[in-house]
Amino acid sequence: MLNRCLYVCVLLCFQFTLLQGCDVATTQGQCQSDADCQGQICFQGLCKEGCRNDADCPDNGRCLDGACSSSSCKDNSSCRSGTVCLGNTCAPCTQDQQCDAGNVCVGGVCKTGDCHGELDTCKDGLICKDLKCSACTEDTECRGGICEGGKCQSGCRDNKGCQNGQVCDPKDKQCKECAADNDCSDKVCDTNTNTCQECVKDGDCKDGQVC
Known part of the structure; x- marks a missing residue:
């Protein structure tokens, strides 16, 4: 009877060890999401070095086909979105001319637009809204002028808008x-x-x- 109990105990311990071993074998390096991988990504159920997007890559590198590329470049198309190629290295922009056509440099990042903000002066009486030169809708959008037909122009609505004793x-x-x-x-x-x-x-x- 004693031998039988010892046999059962040994068998249970052996099975428990196998189960523990299997658990380690199946989880080590395996994953269901990126959260299961420390500093890596989950790809086809396995943890691997790589990236999901440009933000995962250091030093302005770009994420291409799940792998980070270097920050070296030949032109802006070689750099991650928003950065520019300066001296064969991807870097933040410092002026509009460094960005591709139809973009402006805002806070070191190239963004789609043709103006920066309220302080910018758009042509033909337009004003800058959300980085785009647009029509005005009210006088308060025009600095020291009035909004007429969607365009800012010099003028007044009443005598309060005039100076030096002039009238409107x-x-x-x-x-x-x-x-x-x-x-x-x-x-x-x-x-x-x-x-x-x-x-x-x-x-x-x-x-x-x-x-």
Whole structure:
């Protein structure tokens, strides 16, 4: 009876050892996701050195076919997205001219666009929105001007938008010395020049005087 118990114990221990060994054999180097691999990636159920994307590669290297390439380059197409080829080495950009056409350099990264931000001046009265020159929709988007027909232009909406005592001409929305006679105190407004004058016609003068 004692021998039988010893046999059962030995058999159980042997089976337990085999199970433990099998567990190690099946898990070592095997995986279901990248999280199972320390600093590696899970590829076809096995942990291996490699990358999923450019961010996995050091020194601005590029991830190609699951492997990190060096940061050496011949042109921008050899570098990871956003970086440029400078002196045969992939590096962050420092100016727009280093980026491919249709891109601008923002924070060392080339991004699709044609302007940087609000401080940039786009052509034809457009403003910079999300790195693209776009039409304005309200006056506040125009620095010191007004939004007319989707374009920023110099002008005013009322007298508050004018300086140095000028008034806002409602006809063309421009600041002028005067737009009507009541803008000129004791003078009259020459609407051709929008300036205050002593007279514009004889009727503006006292009896016996001509303009």
